[in-house]
Amino acid sequence: MSTQTAVPGVAPQAGATQDIVAPVQWRDPIVSAIMAVLTLVLAISSHGLSRVTFTGATSWFTMGEISVPAQPAGLVLTAAAAAATAVVWARAVRRQHVPGWLLGVTGVAFVAAFLLWTVADKTSAVLPVVSLLAGGLMFATPLVFGALSGVVCERSGVINIAIEGQLLFGAFLGAVVASVAGSAWWGLIGAPIAGMALAALLALFTIKYRADHIIIGVVLNMLALGVTSFLYSTVLKSNPGLNQTLSLNKIGIPVLKDIPVIGPVLFNQTILVYLMYAAVAVLQFMVFNSRWGLRMRASGEHPRAADTVGIAVNRIRWHNVLLGGALAGLGGAFFTINQGLAFSKDMAAGNGFIALAAMILGRWNPTGALAASLLFGFATNLGAVMQAVGADVPSQFLLMIPYLVTILAVAGFVGAVRAPAMEGKPYP
Template identity: 65%
Template structure:
């Protein structure tokens, strides 16, 4: 019976129907391939790649790579993959993401080789690059996951920046008062949740425009934390003491080459990222809570019809998701081992918002985009230390350029939840 129903509901396409030509990926691959060829033409000498700290079981020596033949080999592979992508696009065939992913990986590796090519004493620290990229992605992952939960519920969360900042503030203060970084994590959760209460109050209960409320809350948190920093924390330095989370290495796993130091020699905050990402991906698409959340964001009237309390669900999800973003803010103080300072979230909330959009309101996509931005940020810092041929200002721009390119060019058409930003009842 089920099989016959599927056959009846199957949409039959005309015999002469052809898929539309999708040029976005081939064009992007062409640009990356041209850049790889440019790097091959302008390089010389050798590139030294360091794998120090890759494992505790044995030492991996530095790798000297002849930059010219390596980059030309990469160029050939990139051109071949790009040509195959164009061939499939013109033939109106589906294009696997492996084509674009392959050219993307080639571009990144070629860029690392080109950066240190022919420079005496310049070494590319591969393990440090990856470890730092994961660490810098922590607030972005928490922030983007917060945005996914809120917007899947129907509430636009522009206040991620404020949630991160207030989480960093309250986390640092709580940890200083109790001299315990783990209690500081609880303070960070509370800080983000407090901003979430205001967001839910104005958007869900008072039905105010979500964009305006988010912007105002960001400015409110920036003003409050700056005021408290200049008055209370300055007059009472014992309330802003550096209290850092220490790494918790997992035996055996921490020594797995490359994977171990990156994923299994981290602080509790990073391990909580794994739990949040995997748990939310499962819960959103495989539990009753996830179904109800998505129903409130897509068709709240239908959800109300079957007995789901739409506004109650939105309230709970917004506050819980905001607490998650506050936990991400703890990275700036407890995770990084720094005292609180003014506006230390530094726009990460808006990058997290972009990561959520690039990830198509899906937890695993948001995590992948956040890791990309974290890697780009850390790459910019490392390239300054190894003597990159690009100006230092360009390195500081790198994560934001990646954000613009990703949102404008690589994402394509995305559809937000249908009832996002719409009050209920309308």
């Protein structure tokens, strides 16, 4: 049977079938248009000057404070967002792929317009660019480790809902080990061990005893919360020496740390942040370009086919769950020794679940998880900064931003995503 492409005004020949035309995907153009309109509204609402400071951006030369005309700058950002939106609509109508960077342009324009609007015509409010970006990276650090934990677990077929508990347990043992040893560096050893201990229970019940992954993950989260709360109220309260406020020192990389704006944000950080960079780079390569990564992905997608060629599926899953626990536990060290804080109850504060959303938003890809975590981290820090500069928006609404983004991501607003085919299913 022949196949023809439908031509307007010309009837198809008898016996021929028309090509199936995919429907237009309206999600991206609608989202882009909404952000462009909101950018315009913010631009029109802005008056006077917006003070922006680049203090601390570099030591090579002085980058102080500048005053930006809020409304003209907002209109320029609106024009950029409108241009990107027009391209998105044109490509969507032609049923072509819409590059993510086009949506990124409209998103950045909206955020920049919002920041300028926040401090517009306020003589006492100054927008600190460097601290805004650095704080976003700081808040993203535990999310990245948690999302990477989810990637290595779920790519091998095990759903890791227990990231929240692993972060919390890592924060606890990291603080205790550092306090006993008298050095925050030792906490970097204790934290991943704590995460692996909880991960071993996850692997035991899901892989060996074939229990439901979701239920076991929730139970382990409650276990970690209960155990750490009990030990905090009994052991740590009566022995303050086991819960000292030790912190990792920042390590500046010569030359790189003085690159304007980017340098102090990316290259004047603690060893934990540098370990995060390394973990993302190594996992991105290993997952898609190594025998280990191929076997891991085969165990999560086609375990029976992997078994037929001699791959020990359950052993692969055990190894990856333990590795995921170590990564999440290391992320937990952020809350204590990286921040210079003593351990307190429920320090993870839902970050494990946001990390799961970052993993989904990043499509089970290490670099995608990094980008999504940075988005959530920036949203978290945005509320704190806006509160500090006296924004007209109630701080409670600003602090809701990362959780709203999490809900939208999990609900599939960001588009259809496909999890590994056999995740959550026992084998054999």
